[in-house]
Amino acid sequence: xxxxxxxxxxxxxxxxxxxxxxxxxxxxxxxxxxxxxxxxxxxxxxxxxxxxxxxxxxxxxxxxxxxxxxxxxxxxxxxxxxxxxxxxxxxxxxxxxxxxxxxxxxxxxxxxxxxxxxxxxxxxxxxxxxxxxxxxxxxxxxxxxxxxxxxxxxxxxxxxxxxxxxxxxxxxxxxxxxxxxxxxxxxxxxxxxxxxxxxxxxxxxxxxxxxxxxxxxxxxxxxxxxxxxxxxxxxxxxxxxxxxxxxxxxxxxxxxxxxxxxxxxxxxxxxxxxxxxxxxxxxxxxxxxxxxxxxxxxxxxxxxxxxxxxxxxxxxxxxxxxxxxxxxxxxxxxxxxxxxxxxxxxxxxxxxxxxxxxxxxxxxxxxxxxxxxxxxxxxxxxxxxxxxxxxxxxxxxxxxxxxxxxxxxxxxxxxxxxxxxxxxxxxxxxxxxx
Numbered sequence: 001x002x003x004x005x006x007x008x009x010x011x012x013x014x015x016x017x018x019x020x021x022x023x024x025x026x027x028x029x030x031x032x033x034x035x036x037x038x039x040x041x042x043x044x045x046x047x048x049x050x051x052x053x054x055x056x057x058x059x060x061x062x063x064x065x066x067x068x069x070x071x072x073x074x075x076x077x078x079x080x081x082x083x084x085x086x087x088x089x090x091x092x093x094x095x096x097x098x099x100x101x102x103x104x105x106x107x108x109x110x111x112x113x114x115x116x117x118x119x120x121x122x123x124x125x126x127x128x129x130x131x132x133x134x135x136x137x138x139x140x141x142x143x144x145x146x147x148x149x150x151x152x153x154x155x156x157x158x159x160x161x162x163x164x165x166x167x168x169x170x171x172x173x174x175x176x177x178x179x180x181x182x183x184x185x186x187x188x189x190x191x192x193x194x195x196x197x198x199x200x201x202x203x204x205x206x207x208x209x210x211x212x213x214x215x216x217x218x219x220x221x222x223x224x225x226x227x228x229x230x231x232x233x234x235x236x237x238x239x240x241x242x243x244x245x246x247x248x249x250x251x252x253x254x255x256x257x258x259x260x261x262x263x264x265x266x267x268x269x270x271x272x273x274x275x276x277x278x279x280x281x282x283x284x285x286x287x288x289x290x291x292x293x294x295x296x297x298x299x300x301x302x303x304x305x306x307x308x309x310x311x312x313x314x315x316x317x318x319x320x321x322x323x324x325x326x327x328x329x330x331x332x333x334x335x336x337x338x339x340x341x342x343x344x345x346x347x348x349x350x351x352x353x354x355x356x357x358x359x360x361x362x363x364x365x366x367x368x369x370x371x372x373x374x375x376x377x378x379x380x381x382x383x384x385x386x387x388x389x390x391x392x393x394x395x396x397x398x399x400x401x402x403x404x405x406x407x408x409x410x411x412x413x414x415x416x417x418x419x420x421x422x423x424x425x426x427x428x429x430x431x432x433x434x
Contacts, residue, residue: 001321005283010324013111014317020057022104023076026201027091028053030183030193033200034093044087052083073097094193098304099183102217105316106179107205109225112320113175116232119327120168124161126334128432131157135424138417139253139344140355145245149355150348150420153254153339158431160239165431167232174228177221181205182213187303215304219297222312226294229319233287236326240277240284243333247274253344257336276333283326290315348417352385353392359414360396360406367405377401 001011012018028048035045058079066075074097081088092100135154140147181202185193202209210217247255256276258264264271293315297308348355357378364374381395381402396402396411406414 001317005325006321007324007328010112010115010321011317013108013115014321016059016062017057019104019108020059020062020076022107022205023073023100024052024057024080026100026103026183026205027077027080027095029201029204030093030095030197031090033194033197034090036200037194037196039194040090040093044090047087048084048091051085051087052080055083071097073100094185094191094197095183096186096215098216099185101309102213103181103183103201103205103207105222105312106181106207106217108316109222109320110175110179110206112316112324113171113178115324116229116320116327117168117171117175119324119331120164120171120232123327123331123334124164124168126331127157127161127164130154130334130337130339131161131428131432134339134341135428136421137339137341137344138348138421139341140348140350147347147351147355149358150417152421152424153341153344155424155427156242157334158428160235162431163235163238167235170228170231174225176208178225179207180210180217180221181207182210182217184210184213184215186215188212188214214302216300216308219294219300219308222308223291223295223298226315226319227291229323230288230291233284233323233326236330237281237284239330240280240333243277243337244274244281247277251343251347252340253347254337254339256333257338276329280326280330280333283322283329287319287323287326290319351392352390353415354382354385356392356415357382359419360402360411363410363414364402364405369405373401 001014028045031040031045031048034040035042057076061082062072062075062079065078066072069075069078077088077092080091084091131154133154134157135152137153138150139153139156141149141151181198182188183193183198183201184190184195190198198209201207212218243254243256245251246253255272256274258272263269264273264275293311297311300308361371361374361378364377365371369377377399378396381399382392384390384395385392393411393415396406397408402411
């Protein structure tokens with residue numbers, strides 16, 4: 001994490017003070033459950049909350065202890081005992097470090113998911129607004145980067161809306177899958193701790209119980225979570241790439257908002273570059289790159305090893321913080337995106353009517369011409385227009401084979417732009433509902 005690409009609320013989830021607070025709550029709730037089933041005195045469980053429930057943990061002190069113990073959870077428990085005193089002997093009864101670490105990570109990832117879901121909601125709102133604003137703003141559709149047939153800019157936004165709606169669903173599912181609690185002891189057998197303790201902690205921390213945790217929560221859950229973040233990042237990159245293309249000088253159908261006083265180049269004062277969407281492309285690569293290590297973490301030795309630990313200490317904060325920033329940035333880009341309908345129309349007209357070639361092809365087949373001949377008639381008139389040698393409609397009207405089947409009026413009707421937009425309402429109803 002670096003401040004340039006971080007937002008405070010997400011960063012706070014991964015702050016050491018937050019982490020130690022979650023560790024304490026896991027331990028204290030476990031003590032409550034142990035007291036309820038008669039394993040430890042109820043007065044001791046109460047005292048643990050009273051003596052440490054509102055303290056600010058000394059991160060430097062914990063680090064100092066860890067330099068000796070070489071064990072972060074033991075260092076924390078030692079520091080916790082400095083607040084609690086004699087009753088601290090009841091803390092961590094029958095538990096192992098992974099019970100604390102894995103349950104804490106589940107809490108952090110669940111909280112991070114909530115912020116990411118809210119980010120997607122904000123992006124969806126921006127996309128919906130722009131989609132309806134430009135529902136019927138015609139522009140050229142492109143395949144292979146080449147002019148194809150007309151679409152609308154609203155449809156581009158609607159496509160992105162549908163895609164990020166799917167991202168939201170995936171993220172909600174990933175949150176549910178990652179939010180599990182394990183308080184099952186040294187190798188997950190509950191030999192020294194009652195399963196009721198796990199159920200109590202899970203309920204208090206907003207988690208579900210992990211059915212079989214060996215000593216760790218199975219890492220296929222984490223792999224799916226980070227893979228989902230990677231898919232969301234890929235969707236960000238897809239939309240960012242589209243905007244970057246639309247901002248190219250030769251296209252200029254839309255561009256990022258350029259604020260007063262903003263500079264585009266240290267050398268060329270005229271430049272207005274798509275720096276935000278280029279930045280989003282790079283951030284998406286980072287998040288996507290963190291999915292593979294999460295998948296490689298699935299294969300641990302026997303009931304547990306810690307080869308996953310160093311990976312998760314980095315990708316947990318980095319992936320969620322980066323994606324949070326990227327989603328917020330993309331929502332801002334869409335909200336302020338400058339759209340140029342007149343340039344869209346200019347580009348639509350650039351190929352002299354060639355965008356209507358399929359309608360002419362189909363009309364000829366309806367008049368009894370074979371598909372092969374129809375294609376040949378249309379293509380031989382299209383190629384000169386492609387080279388800048390005339391107008392498509394005029395050439396078609398002058399072609400004996402074409403004019404033998406289609407009158408001038410019929411040909412003119414085939415060049416109606418509205419024909420291509422007649423199902424926009426249908427598509428919008430599918431995406432946004434009736």
